[in-house]
Amino acid sequence: xxxxxxxxxxxxxxxxxxxxxxxxxxxxxxxxxxxxxxxxxxxxxxxxxxxxxxxxxxxxxxxxxxxxxxxxxxxxxxxxxxxxxxxxxxxxxxxxxxxxxxxxxxxxxxxxxxxxxxxxxxxxxxxxxxxxxxxxxxxxxxxxxxxxxxxxxxxxxxxxxxxxxxxxxxxxxxxxxxxxxxxxxxxxxxxxxxxxxxxxxxxxx
Ligand SMILES: CC(C)(COP(=O)(O)OP(=O)(O)OC[C@H]1O[C@@H](n2cnc3c(N)ncnc32)[C@H](O)[C@@H]1OP(=O)(O)O)[C@@H](O)C(=O)NCCC(=O)NCCS
Numbered sequence: 699x700x701x702x703x704x705x706x707x708x709x710x711x712x713x714x715x716x717x718x719x720x721x722x723x724x725x726x727x728x729x730x731x732x733x734x735x736x737x738x739x740x741x742x743x744x745x746x747x748x749x750x751x752x753x754x755x756x757x758x759x760x761x762x763x764x765x766x767x768x769x770x771x772x773x774x775x776x777x778x779x780x781x782x783x784x785x786x787x788x789x790x791x792x793x794x795x796x797x798x799x800x801x802x803x804x805x806x807x808x809x810x811x812x813x814x815x816x817x818x819x820x821x822x823x824x825x826x827x828x829x830x831x832x833x834x835x836x837x838x839x840x841x842x843x844x845x846x847x848x849x850x851x852x853x854x855x856x857x858x859x860x861x862x863x864x865x866x867x868x869x870x871x872x873x874x875x876x877x878x879x880x881x882x883x884x885x886x887x888x889x890x891x892x893x894x895x896x897x898x899x900x901x902x903x
Contacts, residue, residue: 710734720746720765739779752791764823773810773829781815784823784841789813793829816851818869836869 699707716722717730724743731738734750739759747766755769758779765785769775773791777783791813794803811830815821819833822841827833832848833855839845840856840863849855854864 714750718747718749722746745785752789758817771810771829772808774812776812776814778815778817778835780818782820783815784821784825786824787821788824788826790827790829836866838866 713730713734717727717734722730724745727744727746727748728738728742731744731748735753736755736757738744738757739761741759742757742761742763744757744763744767745765748763749766749768749770752769752771752773752775754772754774755777756774757763757777758781760780761777762782763777764783764787767783767785768788770788770790771792775789775791791811793809793811795807795809796802797804809829813827813829814832815827816833816835816837818835819837819839821827821833821839822843824842825839826844828844828846831845833839833845834849834851836852837849838854839849839860840854842858843856843860844858845855846859849860850862852866852868853862854866855861856863
């Protein structure tokens with residue numbers, strides 16, 4: 699590896715580190731993400747703790763990617779407009795053929811599959827989306843679900859593997875602003891730092 703290549707790898711690692719920090723403003727993180735090669739649309743927010751192994755990530759407009767989301771593999775992850783992703787979710791894009799003899803996974807045999815979340819979905823916390831899966835528009839994926847195959851549009855999916863538990867009415871394809879005043883206000887007179895943080899994410903980009 700030449701000195702120049704080695705410096706550019708280190709620069710990349712440094713930028714990944716900075717953007718993963720909670721104290722990095724969302725706006726700076728967004729610039730770093732774009733510099734690192736991802737695409738991200740207007741008014742979309744990516745929060746801290748993001749894990750970067752995937753190089754091909756395309757995020758539309760008015761999206762929220764909450765903290766500690768993990769993007770893995772050499773396939774692409776496409777997140778269409780107006781999608782909200784809960785914290786600690788994982789998007790996988792690479793898998794491996796299972797060998798007949800042990801070891802079952804041999805290094806160097808990779809299958810890259812594109813993963814996609816269509817318009818207007820909400821994924822709860824700790825959702826895992828397997829390689830090649832498309833979550834069709836208007837779906838809600840319940841916290842902790844593992845989505846192993848494509849969904850149909852406008853439904854709630856829950857569990858491992860995720861199954862459709864409820865139908866939802868199709869929603870209008872309107873780009874709503876990412877932040878509206880919360881309808882449930884804190885009951886306590888003492889606002890926690892989490893409240894302040896939630897209030898802040900729209901302005902801090
Ligand atoms: C999906 C969700 C929004 C509930 O939607 P809902 O319309 O109120 O659905 P219900 O509570 O009526 O649940 C429907 C069924 O799914 C099941 N279910 C709901 N959430 C589930 C989950 N996370 N895992 C497994 N099953 C779940 C319910 O037990 C119920 O099953 P039943 O019909 O056999 O009783 C909620 O469960 C959820 O996961 N919210 C995400 C919260 C979160 O992650 N917040 C932080 C990130 S933004």
